[in-house]
Amino acid sequence: MYLRNRWYVAAWAHELDEGPLGRTIMDEPVALFRTADGAVAALEDACAHRYMPLSRGKVDGERIQCPYHGLQYDRSGQCVHVPGQTQVPPGATVRAYPVAEKWRYVWIWMGDPALADEVLIPDFHWNDDPDWVAVGDYFYVRGSYRLLIDNLLDLSHVAFVHATTLGTDGVANFPVKVRRDPDTVHVERWIFDEPAPPMFKLVGGFAGKVDRWQLIHHQEPSHFMIDVGCAEVGTGATEGDRSQGVTMFSNHTLTPETETSTHYFWHHARNFRLDDTALTDKLAVATKTAFGEDVIIIESQQDRMNRAPADKPIIDINADAGVLQARRMLDELLAAEQGGMIARGAAE
Numbered sequence: 001m002y003l004r005n006r007w008y009v010a011a012w013a014h015e016l017d018e019g020p021l022g023r024t025i026m027d028e029p030v031a032l033f034r035t036a037d038g039a040v041a042a043l044e045d046a047c048a049h050r051y052m053p054l055s056r057g058k059v060d061g062e063r064i065q066c067p068y069h070g071l072q073y074d075r076s077g078q079c080v081h082v083p084g085q086t087q088v089p090p091g092a093t094v095r096a097y098p099v100a101e102k103w104r105y106v107w108i109w110m111g112d113p114a115l116a117d118e119v120l121i122p123d124f125h126w127n128d129d130p131d132w133v134a135v136g137d138y139f140y141v142r143g144s145y146r147l148l149i150d151n152l153l154d155l156s157h158v159a160f161v162h163a164t165t166l167g168t169d170g171v172a173n174f175p176v177k178v179r180r181d182p183d184t185v186h187v188e189r190w191i192f193d194e195p196a197p198p199m200f201k202l203v204g205g206f207a208g209k210v211d212r213w214q215l216i217h218h219q220e221p222s223h224f225m226i227d228v229g230c231a232e233v234g235t236g237a238t239e240g241d242r243s244q245g246v247t248m249f250s251n252h253t254l255t256p257e258t259e260t261s262t263h264y265f266w267h268h269a270r271n272f273r274l275d276d277t278a279l280t281d282k283l284a285v286a287t288k289t290a291f292g293e294d295v296i297i298i299e300s301q302q303d304r305m306n307r308a309p310a311d312k313p314i315i316d317i318n319a320d321a322g323v324l325q326a327r328r329m330l331d332e333l334l335a336a337e338q339g340g341m342i343a344r345g346a347a348e
Contacts, residue, residue, distance in 0.1 A: 001256070104267075
């Protein structure tokens, strides 16, 4: 179900500023915390003594302390102090996960620690770039991360789900072009000579019709960098001249909690009117509202899927071209990773 040898977002960096955070990732409870020197750490969220969640404890310098009997663990997961005795019992350790702090996120690697190269962390520089202003947040979603992947790859839904923010009526009438690289699916849609959606009227002041683009870059397993924008009709946006328009990046990353629940992190960035705090506040509300509408859709889908007979078919339509490529890519990667694990186990 999960591609483990990849980086996933575990938390916003600021979430650890107030103490340990407990978060289940790929069915594994994890305790995230920041030590006194500012470093981030992630440990199995169960004390080796009586399995009390460490995330309910407190940070003491470079250690996290269990709230039940006070055992302390360092960032490696080794118990280094037991109150009332001088010797730490053999085997008093918990699993430690590779973590890194980048792009205002805390990233975690759930697979083989030896493969956790920080160079592989996806590029979300918009979230931490002085030339851009980004607003972002987190949703806990009672639905599969795969349903969210489907949602973000087929933006024809904006006409129906986001009519007051991102959508206009004619989006689905313009076809998509799909291209797949080894680790990325690209979905491109251009919408010509149509009204600007409400959010772009807000940021661009468009009074008439526009040429509009939705350029989706889906990097496996669950990261999205979506280039969206509008320009005055016929001013060359398709050829790369966006001088008569505005560009924003709508970026999303999905971390499976369980088979049917997801940690959904997003940020929305712009490179114009950087000092306009009123606009920033309006966009924060508008984007959170829009993406919250998606959460309702996903949770409703998951509820019906949970109730459906196992043999009930799911029908695909033309707009699913990118979705189907992403599903194949993820399934192939899962099969390859699982095959590698089996091969290593047999060799051992």
